[in-house]
Amino acid sequence: MSRRARLPLTIAGLLLTVQAQAFLPTPAELVITGALALDNKADAGLNNNIKPNSSSNKDIADHPRTNTNTSGVDNNVSHIVASNTKAEQLLASWREQAKTENLAQHTTWRRLLYFFDDQKNLIGKKKDTSLVDDASFFLSEKGAQDSGAELDALLVALAEELALTHNTVVKDNTANNSVLCRFPARVQWLTDTLNIDKTSWQAECPELDEWMQKLAPEQLSIMFAEEYLDNPISAFAHTLLRIDSKASVADPSQIHHAYALNYTVDGDPNDSFPVYAIKSMTGLYDNAIEIDPYPEKLAKYLQDDERDAWTYQLNLTPSEVQQIMLHVWETKRLDLPYYFTTDNCASEVLRLIDVVRPQQHLLSRLPYAVVPSDVIQLLNEEDLLANPRYTPADNTVRQAALNQAKAAAKLGYQPLTKEAAQEIKSAERNPASSMSADSKTIRNLPIVAANNNPIDRHPLQMAQIGVGQRGDNNYIDVGVRAGFHDTLDRAAGFSQFFNLEGLAATLRLYDKDDNNSNYKQPDSVVLQNFTLLRGRSFNPVNSAQQGKTWGVSVEATRVNDGSQQDGTDHLVGSVGYETGWSWAFGTPNAGTGEMPPQLCYTLLSGTGQAGRGINKGFRVGAGVNAGCRYQINNQLRAQADLQLPYWYHGSSDESNARGHYWQPVSTLGLQYDIDKKQALRINANYEWQDRIDANDDLQLSYRRYF
Structure with missing residues (x-):
């Protein structure tokens, strides 16, 4: 039967139904079902890919009838029929245009559906499958695997919305469930x-409207909170988006008119740290998208963790800002796996920008691990950042006051007693903060920005090649480090005395002299070191910095076994922990909240090592590590370190083997920065032990940051 033949019969059937039920309540859904078909059967596959909307399967409230006059129903039916005809025509046109322009494979469309076509990954994401496995995120049953099916399903849904747009009963009862709302x-x-x-649609979306009115997004900025070693989860810094309204755009200090969009891990606080870390790394936790008043989030970083913050306006158009927020609305309740290194607070910022800037492919520009500071530098390179604003943490504000008081005392203006200095340093007694007491505004403090703008830091990856001599053996070292920074690296862009290294390895190639058999030579190629993690957190006791000074190391490294006569070096697994005190010396940069530039420390240490080559296969040690780091100028730094461990292997029946002994090691390092990406470093080690075959090690290396 043709379409033209079916329509009169449909209308006639409806009129007969109305006559028969003139005095009975008529469900609006029945009225619609007879006319709102969009000729589904004639158009094969039109609705095959569409899942029923929960709201469309519910009985809509009865529409009471008060008399037998059917003229109102006739008008309603004719409206629906006319709408159907128009909707069918538009749907055909939309489909043709979508096919011609291949919109199903458009980068933006696939990114809206969480298809990661150009993201590097190590966790097995499939490019032909959406990362989202939540059925409610798709209209089509095949949407998670087929972006074309989802596009067609949305086109059909829009056509249905157009047909329903004049039916007030349906419209009122499907509020918030329309595809325009979802x-x-x-x-x-x-x-x-x-x-x-x-304007063809008149769907009401009160929840979406209320949400957008509450946030009132006019501008987006990215906020960077610096690294915080005292909380391992925050050791690699953090980024979030600041959502500004017209009021906070006009005056950025009015933070109570702004919101924070924060992407974080939805972890179990009852899990132990090792379990928490493993789950965060492997995607066993879901993500959490938090939208909170901006002052609450800012206070956490400035006051609770005492981390300086940098905020940069994102160069996005108003329409791009609105589109990002609409996309956040669609995704804010999704349960997506959180991966600490690849799908984290930093990658989400790039993903949101990629949605509205399909030509830039920001997320694919970074390596497999996405780090907040790398994101800041990338956005800066792409000219997406403007108007940087520095907000000092509470300890920085107190340090600025302490610096000013010490400078005044040095010039003889006002003496500074120990009690007065302690009053300034104390977080309990000195409530100084960048935030006002009511947390509504950022105070305009006369503090010069610290030298920790992440835009200025060196790249985090580093490769090195060095030449050196250990005892009578010459060698070449080749090494690489995935990140981050040690105390001799170029300091600009990092918090003071920052020291955290991870995933570093060094191969040593010895120049063997086969004609000389007077001493035992090492193997031609050896793994000198593999560092999983090594870091120190310095919180000088004479500064306003809160917290303890401590360090940790997990690595495989070559050590000289001093328990046996003429012992050689062996590769061992090593785990160490340090805790103690540090002091800052010198004159800080004027007007800043920076600590003095020189640092000395004394740490109590404990280390456990195991390896087949050493006596008994293990040794444990305890002792003292002491040292100083000296900033000669902006390009040259030096560090001296003395380790005094006392090692214990256990009792031994061998006459030449010692079960316990001291083995002091002194180290001197010097680095000169050629530029932001290149440096030269000298390392010299000496082991004060007469039972090893080589006491000294001297090396010159070239370091390239990338």
Whole structure:
């Protein structure tokens, strides 16, 4: 039967139904079902890919009838029929245009659906499958695997919305469930791309409208909170988005008019740290998208953790800001796996920008591990950052006051007693802060920005090649470090005395003299060191910095076994922990909240090592590590360190083997920065032990940061 033949019969059937039920309540859904078909059977596959909307399967409230006059129903039916005809025509046109422009494979469309076509990964993401496995995120049953099916399903849904737009009963009862309410970002992109008249729909979305009115997004900024070693989860810094309204755009200090969009891990606080870390690294926790008043989040970093913050306005157009927020609305309740190194607070910022800037492919520009400071530098390179603002943490504000008081005392203006200095340093007694007491505004403090703008830091990856001599053996070292920074590296862009290294390895190639058999030579190629993690957190006791000074190391390294006569070096697994005190000396940069530039420390240490080559296969040690780091100028730094461990192997029946002994090691390091990405370093070690075959080690290396 043709379409033209079916329509009169449909209308006649409806009129007969109305006559028969003139005095009975008529469900509006029955009225609609007879006319709202969009000729589904004639168009094969039109609705095959569409899952029923929960709201469309519910009985809509009965529409009471008060008399037998059917003229109102006739008008309603004719409205629906006319709408159907128009919707069918538009749907055919939309489909043709979408096919011609291949919109199903458009970068933006696939990113809206969480297809990661160009993201590097090590966790087995499939490019032909969406990262989202939540059925409610798709209209089509095949949407997670087929972006074309999802596009067609949205086109059909929009056509149905158009047919229903004049039926007030349906419209009122499907508020918030319309595709225009559920997926506003997708609809926005599709209507813009196909030049669809948006006034054709009249769906009501009170929840979405209320959410957008509450946030009132006019501008987005990215906030960077520096690394915080005293909380391992925050050791690699943090980024979040600041959502500004008109009021906070006009005056950025009015933070109570702004919100924070924070992407974080939805971890179990009852899990132990090792379990928490493993789950965070392997995606066993879900993500959490938090939207909170900006002052609450800022206070956590400035006051609780005492971390300086840098905020940069994102160079996005108003329409891009609105589209990002609509996309956040679509995704904010999704349970996606959180991966600490690849899908984290930093990668999410790039992903959101990629949604509205498909030509830039920001996320694919970074290595497998996405680090907040790398994101800041990338956005800066792409000219996406503007108006940097520095907000000092509470300890920085106190340090600035302490610096000023010490400078005044040195010039003889006002003496500074120990009690007065302690009053300034104490977080309990000195409530100094960048935030006002009511947390509504950022105070305009006369503090010069510290030298910790992440834009200025060296790249985190580093490769080195060095030449050296150990005892009578010459060698070449080749090494690489995935990140981050040690105390001799170029300091600009990092918090003072920052020291954290991870995933570093060094191969040593010895120049063997086969004609000389007077001494035992090492193997030609050896693994000199593999560092999983090594770091120290310095909180000088004479500064306003809160917290203890401590360090940790987990590595495989070559050590000289001093228990046996003429012992040689062996590769061992080593785990160490240090805790103690540090002091800052010298004159800090004027007007800043920086600590003095020189640092000395004394640490109590404990270390356990195991390896087949050493006596008994293990040794444990305890002792003292002491040293100083000296900033000669902006390009040259030196560090001296003395380790005094006392090692114990256990009792031994061998006459020449010692079960316990001292083995002091002195180290001197010097680094000169050629530029931001290149440096020269000298390392010299000496082991004060007469039972090893080589006491001294001297090396010159070239370091390239990338």
